[in-house]
Amino acid sequence: MREWRSVITDPALIEEVCLYVCDKLRGKGRVTICDAPQTDSSFEKIMAVSGLLEIARRCQSRTGTKVEVVDLRSEEWVNEKGVIVSRRQLNGDPEGNIAFNLARESLFYGYRGEGRYYGADYDSSGVRDHHRGEIQEYLICGTPVKADVLINMPKMKTHKKTGVTLNLKNLVGINADKNWLPHHTEGCPSNGGDEFSVISFKHQVERFGVKVCRQLALRVPILGPLFAQRARAAGTPIFGGGDRTIRAGNWHGNDTCWRMVLDLNRCLLYGGSDGNLRADMRKRYYSVVDGRIGMEGMGPMQGDPVQSGIVAGGTNPAEVDAVVARVMGFDWHKIPMIREAFNESAFPIAKGQPTDIEVCSEVSEWNGRLSEIEDRDFFSFKPHFGWAGHIEYDRGN
Numbered sequence: 001m002r003e004w005r006s007v008i009t010d011p012a013l014i015e016e017v018c019l020y021v022c023d024k025l026r027g028k029g030r031v032t033i034c035d036a037p038q039t040d041s042s043f044e045k046i047m048a049v050s051g052l053l054e055i056a057r058r059c060q061s062r063t064g065t066k067v068e069v070v071d072l073r074s075e076e077w078v079n080e081k082g083v084i085v086s087r088r089q090l091n092g093d094p095e096g097n098i099a100f101n102l103a104r105e106s107l108f109y110g111y112r113g114e115g116r117y118y119g120a121d122y123d124s125s126g127v128r129d130h131h132r133g134e135i136q137e138y139l140i141c142g143t144p145v146k147a148d149v150l151i152n153m154p155k156m157k158t159h160k161k162t163g164v165t166l167n168l169k170n171l172v173g174i175n176a177d178k179n180w181l182p183h184h185t186e187g188c189p190s191n192g193g194d195e196f197s198v199i200s201f202k203h204q205v206e207r208f209g210v211k212v213c214r215q216l217a218l219r220v221p222i223l224g225p226l227f228a229q230r231a232r233a234a235g236t237p238i239f240g241g242g243d244r245t246i247r248a249g250n251w252h253g254n255d256t257c258w259r260m261v262l263d264l265n266r267c268l269l270y271g272g273s274d275g276n277l278r279a280d281m282r283k284r285y286y287s288v289v290d291g292r293i294g295m296e297g298m299g300p301m302q303g304d305p306v307q308s309g310i311v312a313g314g315t316n317p318a319e320v321d322a323v324v325a326r327v328m329g330f331d332w333h334k335i336p337m338i339r340e341a342f343n344e345s346a347f348p349i350a351k352g353q354p355t356d357i358e359v360c361s362e363v364s365e366w367n368g369r370l371s372e373i374e375d376r377d378f379f380s381f382k383p384h385f386g387w388a389g390h391i392e393y394d395r396g397n
Helices: 012-026 043-050 052-063 123-128 142-145 167-174 201-217 221-238 255-272 317-327 338-344
Strands: 030-035 066-072 075-080 083-089 097-100 134-139 147-151 156-160 161-163 284-295 302-305 310-314
Touching: 012 052, 012 142, 012 284, 030 043, 030 052, 030 142, 030 167, 052 201, 066 284, 083 221, 097 142, 123 284, 134 142, 134 255, 142 255, 142 310, 147 167, 161 167, 161 317, 161 338, 167 255, 167 317, 167 338, 201 302, 284 317, 317 338
Parallel strands: 030 066, 147 284, 156 284
Antiparallel strands: 075 083, 097 134, 156 161, 284 302, 284 310
16 A cells, blocks of 8 residues: 555544543543545545544543544445446445535536536536536535534645645535536636646547546446556557646636535535524534645645644634645645635635734744734645646745
8 A cells, every 4th residue: 555644634643632522522422533535545444554443442432432433425436547447335424415505605606617517427417417507506414514513634735626635625525425516617718617728639539538438447347447447558648647737627727626615615614404504503613634744746645745743723724724725835825715715705614814813833933923924934845736836835925
C-alpha cells in the first residue's frame, strides 16, 4: 500500500478527540465516527491501517460512552489500472438518507451550466435531473444531519477541483449519492463550461472514448474491463496523463464544484431530519484540521506529503479554511470555495466578515486578526498543477 499518512486523518488525532468527547459525555449519548472515502477506496484497508475499530473500542471501554464506526457510502467500486471493473452495494448510513431541495437557495439556481453538469459517473442524466430550475436536490446521510454536534476532522491537502480540501470540501462525504453532485460543467469557458480550459477536437474524441470504455467495463464481463484498461494505456501518450493534462474540471477555472460544496455545507448546518432548512436551527459545529502530515501537489490522493506539524481548530468551517489556506501558502481570496462562503445568504456559512477572524496560535507571530498577519511567513505548499500560478499568496497584492 502506498504512503497513506498524508491521505487520511491521523488516527492518533481521531482518538484524542474521540476520547475528549467521550469524557465530556460521561457515559451518555453516542459518538459515531463517520467516514465516506473515495468510492474506489477500500474501507477494509483504511480500517486496517487506521485502527478505527480499535480506537472506538478503547474509547468506549475507558469512558462507558457508546462509540461506533460507520462507512456512510452506499457503494464501493473496484479500480484496476485506472478502470472501474466492478461495483459492490454497501449498507450505507444506518440512520437512512434525507433528500433536500435547496430550490432558489442553491448556488446552482439560474446557473449557466444547467443541462451540462457532470457527476461522479459516465451517465450524467442523474445529476442533471436533480439540478434543474427550482429542483436543486441533494441526498444527505442521516447520521450527520441528526447529530446534535458535528466535529469535522479533514486532512490539510491540496485538491484538483477546489484548490484545497479542508472543512468545506470534506462535507462531500456526507452525501449519500455522488451522482446527485455536479462536479464540473461540460465544455470550456468560451461556451459556458469548465471541463477544460479550452476544448479541441482531441478533447471531444477523448471524452467520447472514455464514456464508451466505462460502459464496456461495467456491462461486458472480463473483456470489457480488459479492453478499457488497454485503451487507457494506449490513450495516455496521445491525450496526456493526469499529472500534466487538464481535464474533468481539474483546474482553477472550475466554477461548478465549489457551488456544490457550499450547498452541502448549508444542508448540514441548517438541515433538519424532515429535509427542510431552518435559519434559526444552526447545528453546533467544531473543526479539527489535521496538518501534522499534509499533502501538496496532486491532491487529494496522489500528492506528496508535507511534514507541517499543524493542527488547527475552530467553530466555523469557512473561517478555519481561510486561515489554514493562508498557512499553506495560498491566498484564500483566490479560492472561490472559501471566498464565496463569506457572501451574505439566508443561510450563511460564515458568521461574520473575514476581517473579524481572530487567530490564536502557539507560533507567536501568527497571532492576531487574519487581515493583520496575512503577510507573515507561513508554509509554501505546492498547488495542484491545474491551480499553479493562480492561488499562491502574493505579498505584492
